[in-house]
Amino acid sequence: xxxxxxxxxxxxxxxxxxxxxxxxxxxxxxxxxxxxxxxxxxxxxxxxxxxxxxxxxxxxxxxxxxxxxxxxxxxxxxxxxxxxxxxxxxxxxxxxxxxxxxxxxxxxxxxxxxxxxxxxxx
Amino acid sequence: xxxxxxxxxxxxxxxxxxxxxxxxxxxxxxxxxxxxxxxxxxxxxxxxxxxxxxxxxxxxxxxxxxxxxxxxxxxxxxxxxxxxxxxxxxxxxxxxxxxxxxxxxxxxxxxxxxxxxxxxxx
DNA sequence: CATGGTCGATTACGCGTGTAAATGATGTCG
DNA sequence: CGACATCATTTACACGCGTAATCGACCATG
Numbered sequence: 395x396x397x398x399x400x401x402x403x404x405x406x407x408x409x410x411x412x413x414x415x416x417x418x419x420x421x422x423x424x425x426x427x428x429x430x431x432x433x434x435x436x437x438x439x440x441x442x443x444x445x446x447x448x449x450x451x452x453x454x455x456x457x458x459x460x461x462x463x464x465x466x467x468x469x470x471x472x473x474x475x476x477x478x479x480x481x482x483x484x485x486x487x488x489x490x491x492x493x494x495x496x497x498x499x500x501x502x503x504x505x506x507x508x509x510x511x512x513x514x515x516x
Numbered sequence: 517x518x519x520x521x522x523x524x525x526x527x528x529x530x531x532x533x534x535x536x537x538x539x540x541x542x543x544x545x546x547x548x549x550x551x552x553x554x555x556x557x558x559x560x561x562x563x564x565x566x567x568x569x570x571x572x573x574x575x576x577x578x579x580x581x582x583x584x585x586x587x588x589x590x591x592x593x594x595x596x597x598x599x600x601x602x603x604x605x606x607x608x609x610x611x612x613x614x615x616x617x618x619x620x621x622x623x624x625x626x627x628x629x630x631x632x633x634x635x636x637x638x
Numbered sequence: 639c640a641t642g643g644t645c646g647a648t649t650a651c652g653c654g655t656g657t658a659a660a661t662g663a664t665g666t667c668g
Numbered sequence: 669c670g671a672c673a674t675c676a677t678t679t680a681c682a683c684g685c686g687t688a689a690t691c692g693a694c695c696a697t698g
Contacts, residue, residue: 485626
């Protein structure tokens with residue numbers, strides 16, 4: 395059911411562009427991960443079994459596409475982090491980063507802009 | 517080096533209160549996890565080997581304390597999520613949740629208050 | 639002093655994961 | 669048509685993790 399780290403790297407590629415053949419996926423991954431083609435094939439099969447991607451035969455090869463939506467995955471991961479470490483709420487996470495001075499001016503500006511678009515609570 | 521899910525449950529207990537004996541840790545976990553005492557002992561040993569906790573002999577037994585700081589752990593986990601899914605930046609994560617309508621009024625109010633305390637970027 | 643209880647330490651074991659090679663199927667070119 | 673190349677599928681294997689039982693040391697009590 396759950397997507398492992400290595401598998402998620404393959405998903406990232408497919409979310410970025412699809413459908414893709416195995417070879418193209420290997421190429422796209424080449425940057426980040428130094429994987430043998432066989433390794434990627436294994437991950438593709440595991441993702442197929444998990445129902446996270448689909449394969450359509452195109453001539454000699456298969457073309458792979460994501461079934462699992464990126465947004466759903468991102469959300470599940472994020473919510474999990476919030477639940478485990480921040481009582482399930484977003485504000486404490488933001489507070490954590492702001493307390494750590496990890497916010498760049500760009501971040502702050504962006505957050506301010508973002509927050510302004512939110513409905514006022516009164 | 518890295519703390520697993522089960523191990524982090526033990527860390528949570530120790531961050532909450534320490535030093536604690538194994539038995540107390542089992543009791544504190546009793547709520548969330550239905551673990552045998554032996555299981556907790558294993559986790560404690562693995563955490564010891566990883567250098568995440570320290571044990572001080574107190575009579576017959578050991579008292580355990582965290583060495584790894586909760587804040588450091590929380591930050592590493594959070595940063596990892598940001599890096600993997602949000603280009604390493606916080607604002608896109610907030611944007612994701614706001615787009616999903618996952619922000620409660622309380623969240624919004626809290627965020628607004630929080631943002632106001634941030635240095636203005638000009 | 640011997641015996642039983644109580645800790646921590648050691649050992650166990652199945653499963654997922656990261657990483658990849660071997661095998662099998664199928665299309666292509668001479 | 670047969671050999672080679674090219675895919676995908678199957679098999680492999682070590683390691684960490686979740687979960688725990690067993691072993692060994694040590695202390696208290698009769």
